[in-house]
Amino acid sequence: DAKTTQPTSMDCAEGRAANLPCNHSTISGNEYVYWYRQIHSQGPQYIIHGLKNNETNEMASLIITEDRKSSTLILPHATLRDTAVYYCIVRFNFGNEKLTFGTGTRLTIIP
C-alpha cells in the first residue's frame, strides 16, 4: 500500500523556487516525512526530513501542514543540477522500519 502520493512529473524554470507536493493522508503520529532525490544513474541522496515542524537546511525547506496529511519540499533557487527524481517517504521512528521508495516526482529544471 502506497503511503505517499506525488505527481509523476513537474517542470520549473531555472532560478525559480521549485515546490514539490506530497500527500500522506494516512500518516501516523510517530511517522516522519523524509525527502530523497536521485540524479540520473546515481544513488539516492538525502535532502531533509521532519516530524511536524517546518524544517530548513542548506539544500531545501520542508513545509508540513498542521494536520500532517501533506507536505511540500521547496528548492528556493532551482538550478539545472536539481533535475532529478524526488522521493517523499514516511517512516516510523522506532523498530526496524525501513525506507520504502515509491516512484517519486521527476523534476525537470528548464533553462
Add this chain to the structure above:
Amino acid sequence: NAGVTQTPKFQVLKTGQSMTLQCAQDMNHEYMSWYRQDPGMGLRLIHYSVGAGITDQGEVPNGYNVSRSTTEDFPLRLLSAAPSQTSVYFCASSLAMTSADTQYFGPGTRLTVL
C-alpha cells in the same frame, strides 16, 4: 571518508552464473541494506542488516543471500543468476535505524543477466 563504495560498477552474467556484489562503508554505520531499481520504478529493499552478524529479508529477497561478518562490509550474493535479476543495485548505510538517521547510498552496480 570514502562513504559507501560498491564494486563492480558494471557486470554482465550468463543465466545460472553466480557472483557477489561488494559493498563497504567506512563511517562505522550499524545499519546496511541492499536495494534494486528496475527501469521506471522506485527502489525495492532486498535485504538489510542492523549490525554485524544480523541480517533480515526485505521486500524482494528471493534469489539473493547476504551476510554481515564485519561492520564495514555487506556483500550481496546471487547464487544462480536469472534474467529477472537484471537491475541496478544500490547499497546503503546509516548510523542506526531510527527515523532521525539518514541513509547514505553507494553509486550502484549495473547488472545484466543474459
